[in-house]
Amino acid sequence: MDLLQCPLFAGVTKEAASRLLSCFQAEQQDFAPGEVILRYDGTASRIGILTSGSAALSRVRADGSVAISQLLEESDLFGEIFSFSPSLDITEVRAEEACSVVFIDKHHITHPCCSTCAGHLQVIQNLFVLLSRKVVQLDEKVELLSKRTTREKLLCFFAKQAAKENSAVFHMPFAFTTLAEYLSVDRSAMMRELKKMREEGFIRVEGRTVTLLALPEGGDT
């Protein structure tokens, strides 16, 4: 995606946007799949905006196991300001697909260098909207993790995914191994539960295509 067409600059003219970018001292950077985009280390000044590709924010435990905290897609925000003071777990953002990222120092956003700049106010409003979206995403994650059993977590995730694609047949956005890290459950235990659910006729799984045959709970509305 073109940075200037990114939701961050919605409602701002191209000219104003490019002026703002230099005013913000924005830095653009590309990342290959698997590369670490940012490792949280106490430096909480930069806000990252994913302008293309996909990435994951995860906590790597001392024993090496990984818990995916957030899945980041186009126009998502990330950065250490949005994180709690670090635990012993390593917190990092890693590219899933090839990514383009724009870094802006938060200072430039919250303290307008020139409030007269056309579009600055608009950008702040856009950031507000993007941040709201992140809150929604995190809230969704909390809902998932609040489910007591693996089955409930799976059903809730599937229901949300089905709602997104507006069909009982939907596509897994990532591998089952990744799903286990996202739901923060043991992979083999998750596979076992998945098998049970298949046998009991709740779902059908063909590769990464899943069909909800009976949707008990956790969906929208």
Add this chain to the structure above:
Amino acid sequence: MDLLQCPLFAGVTKEAASRLLSCFQAEQQDFAPGEVILRYDGTASRIGILTSGSAALSRVRADGSVAISQLLEESDLFGEIFSFSPSLDITEVRAEEACSVVFIDKHHITHPCCSTCAGHLQVIQNLFVLLSRKVVQLDEKVELLSKRTTREKLLCFFAKQAAKENSAVFHMPFAFTTLAEYLSVDRSAMMRELKKMREEGFIRVEGRTVTLLALPEGGDT
């Protein structure tokens, strides 16, 4: 807390703030402990700002069990815009202590009626800061819930609490029953684990005062 001294109006003169409040068509309302402040029902227009007291945003499951999603304190934000489209669970904000709340329609914030209003830009920036804080809180919650075992959840929670009070001896901000709902685990199982941890000499518990005797993991730095 006086609404005009709330972080939302930081850096805004009293005069400008009261002008903005009427411009925003802000509505102030008080709630007694236990009262429902807001039940999410698909009406996603109002942003709530808790100006005094404390409240909890929770999901009530079909079987009646409760999962506390967020604990809200002075100057916290809430509202359906920050929530995922509702599941079958009831989502509600309920007062813990006596609360004062100000409701503002989001429209007034994101679409300035009069961008010339002194302080409007400042309020939007303040909202950005408050929202960032909410993201941090939610991220903290996700970190807690991502822990696999009840023991890890407890230790992580205790470590954070100790960090907040900057002491290995700290005070539980709410009842153990509430803690179980917050960690989304069975209360009796949590008590059992707590007992084990006491016996193994990890912690000491006297009423609502907890002492961390050995802090293994999950703390800050």
Add this chain to the structure above:
DNA sequence: CTTTTTCTGTTGCAATTGCAACAAAAATGT
């Protein structure tokens, strides 16, 4: 087109967890 790596699928076993049910203690209301 191999080779290597990652992902899927499975299982036994031990440990943890949720559930139900209860008694005692503490807090709350009248």
Add this chain to the structure above:
DNA sequence: ACATTTTTGTTGCAATTGCAACAGAAAAAG
């Protein structure tokens, strides 16, 4: 001060889960 409600503390038991270890399938790399 007494009655009532809520919270704490406990336990047995069944079910779920994590862990470890593995084999085959699929995907990625060379």
